[in-house]
Amino acid sequence: MSGMISEPESYFRQFIPERDNFLKELEAEAKDQDIPIIGPLVAKLLYVLARATNAVSILELGTATGYSGIYLARAAAENGGRLVTVEWSSEMAERARKNFQKAGVLDVVDIMIGDAQAIIETLEGPFDFVFLDIDKEFYVRILPCLYDVMKKRGLLVADNVGFKDADAFNHAIAGSRQWKCVNLFAFLPGHSPEKDGLCIALAQD
Numbered sequence: 001m002s003g004m005i006s007e008p009e010s011y012f013r014q015f016i017p018e019r020d021n022f023l024k025e026l027e028a029e030a031k032d033q034d035i036p037i038i039g040p041l042v043a044k045l046l047y048v049l050a051r052a053t054n055a056v057s058i059l060e061l062g063t064a065t066g067y068s069g070i071y072l073a074r075a076a077a078e079n080g081g082r083l084v085t086v087e088w089s090s091e092m093a094e095r096a097r098k099n100f101q102k103a104g105v106l107d108v109v110d111i112m113i114g115d116a117q118a119i120i121e122t123l124e125g126p127f128d129f130v131f132l133d134i135d136k137e138f139y140v141r142i143l144p145c146l147y148d149v150m151k152k153r154g155l156l157v158a159d160n161v162g163f164k165d166a167d168a169f170n171h172a173i174a175g176s177r178q179w180k181c182v183n184l185f186a187f188l189p190g191h192s193p194e195k196d197g198l199c200i201a202l203a204q205d
């Protein structure tokens with residue numbers, strides 16, 4: 001009888017996606033400075049989802065140093081589109097701008113500085129793809145605005161839904177007729193933290 005792979009965490013760690021030295025430098029810097037980034041596995045997942053859905057207009061809430069944004073911007077560029085990314089720390093936004101430039105994607109990125117809730121109310125969209133990665137306590141309040149700026153049948157990915165602060169969001173999106181969502185609680189090597197949840201949701205017509 002075939003069984004499961006033993007020690008799956010060390011086993012699956014060998015499949016962490018390859019990435020270039022610059023992205024590895026950003027990972028090392030994030031580790032040193034305690035900046036919670038999504039790491040190479042979830043970053044590649046975002047890239048794959050954005051490419052598969054042919055997302056032309058991508059919105060990211062929570063830029064930090066631009067690590068996830070580089071993957072999203074590459075997907076947007078390959079789809080012939082752009083990334084809008086929002087960060088309330090002007091110091092982080094400036095670091096992200098330099099990193100987008102070094103990664104060769106700055107020409108397809110618009111960085112907006114300010115509170116995500118205030119900024120989203122000024123955006124028209126519609127966005128094909130949204131990545132939500134701000135402080136988790138704000139997720140539930142921003143959810144209705146996210147629906148308003150999303151293209152119907154667009155895809156939302158929300159990170160860190162395993163955090164207690166995401167509880168209200170998890171209930172709200174699961175109980176909403178505006179979304180069809182799945183929660184994946186998984187081992188995500190290289191992600192901060194490595195055991196966490198992702199919410200993947202379709203904006204309903």
Ligand SMILES: C[S@@+](CC[C@H](N)C(=O)[O-])C[C@H]1O[C@@H](n2cnc3c(N)ncnc32)[C@H](O)[C@@H]1O
Nearest residue numbers: 037038062064067068087088115116133134135
């Ligand atoms: C988890 S980090 C983002 C990591 C990034 N997405 C990555 O994986 O490379 C969250 C970032 O969102 C910013 N942030 C938190 N709450 C925010 C808000 N309400 N509006 C705008 N930015 C916010 C923080 O300053 C921080 O840089």
